[in-house]
Amino acid sequence: MTTAQTQGLIGMLTVLGILVLLALPSTVGILRDRRIDRQIREAQEAREASEDQKSSSRSTVPSTATWYAEGRRSKKLVSS
Template sequence: MTTAPTEGLIAMLTVLGILALLVLPSAVGILRDRRIDRQIREAQEAREAYEDQKSSSRSTVPSTATWYADGRRSKKLVNS
């Protein structure tokens, strides 16, 4: 090999190394964000599943306070 191709190879490897150093933090940040998004999504799904399980065990009959409030609302509508 002569000097010119060797210098060209060294320059190309230097540029590729600098490019890798510039891109690496962005790639690490993107991967970290995706991992955090996945963890948040899994936590939300687990919470929804827990709330669905919890709400299915509850009674569907409204409380006395709701009946009282509904009765008062209907009286107001009739009187006005």
């Protein structure tokens, strides 16, 4: 290997090293964003699953507002 070839190889490796150093932060950022997106998606799916379970196990007892409104309606009908 001649001196010119060695210098060319060293220059090419230097350029590739600089390219890797420049691309590394953005690659790490992309991977981090994908991981966070996956965690958010899993949390939303878990929340939806727990809401589905809650909605099926909710009691059918009317709320206080409904009970109060029904009582007021019946009083109006009786007094009329």
